[in-house]
Amino acid sequence: MKDSFKHQGLRQQLVNVLKNKGIKDLAVLKAIGKIPRHLFMDSSFLDHAYQDKAFPIAADQTISQPYTVAFQSELLQIKPGDKILEIGTGSGYQTAVLCELGAKVWSIERQNELFKRTNKFLPKLGYRPKKLIFGDGYIGLKDEAPFDGIIVTAGAPFVPKPLLSQLKVGGRLVIPVGDDIQVMTMYHRKGPKEFEQEEFGEFRFVPLLEDKN
Numbered sequence: 001m002k003d004s005f006k007h008q009g010l011r012q013q014l015v016n017v018l019k020n021k022g023i024k025d026l027a028v029l030k031a032i033g034k035i036p037r038h039l040f041m042d043s044s045f046l047d048h049a050y051q052d053k054a055f056p057i058a059a060d061q062t063i064s065q066p067y068t069v070a071f072q073s074e075l076l077q078i079k080p081g082d083k084i085l086e087i088g089t090g091s092g093y094q095t096a097v098l099c100e101l102g103a104k105v106w107s108i109e110r111q112n113e114l115f116k117r118t119n120k121f122l123p124k125l126g127y128r129p130k131k132l133i134f135g136d137g138y139i140g141l142k143d144e145a146p147f148d149g150i151i152v153t154a155g156a157p158f159v160p161k162p163l164l165s166q167l168k169v170g171g172r173l174v175i176p177v178g179d180d181i182q183v184m185t186m187y188h189r190k191g192p193k194e195f196e197q198e199e200f201g202e203f204r205f206v207p208l209l210e211d212k213n
Helices: 005-020 026-034 043-048 066-076 093-100 112-124 161-165
Strands: 083-087 104-109 131-134 147-152 167-177 182-189 195-203
Touching: 005 026, 005 066, 026 066, 026 093, 066 093, 066 147, 066 167, 066 182, 066 195, 083 093, 093 104, 093 112, 104 112, 112 131, 161 167
Parallel strands: 083 104, 083 147, 104 131, 147 167
Antiparallel strands: 167 182, 182 195
């Protein structure tokens, strides 16, 4: 669990890369600059941890590209104390960014192997989400709704209706929608039945898995 001066220097270089790519939210940049991304990855990828790239993790999943993590986090416009639902815990890196931004985080993971690993790992780094849940992200988390923000970290072929219904009025859902290539889409809830939709270009994600059991 070592975080050396070299790692810290590489993180600052990564922050500069993200600034140059258009990330402006200072809180998001500070979070990326603080979190030891190399610890979320297999040791064989350590040299690549602070490149702006996605990398494989367990269960045929990936740790998202830092730019994507920063971009989605910036779209959410998180304020300290906001209730955030994350669909797709994965390595826990995005979860850590949300915690660093002061959010109260509930996170759902479909892959049991990843769920068990991340559930043990995040507290070791000092990140304690409200709850990590092993389950189906398509149905969201009705018991804890409504949320200030919902972030989906896997490609969804369609927008699950339960996620829209679990947003507070004024809340935001950030979700990559599409099959092979996804379009980053943000839904801003303006009223009980009114949603404003914006699109932010193409991204590539691993697919969001539906519960097949």
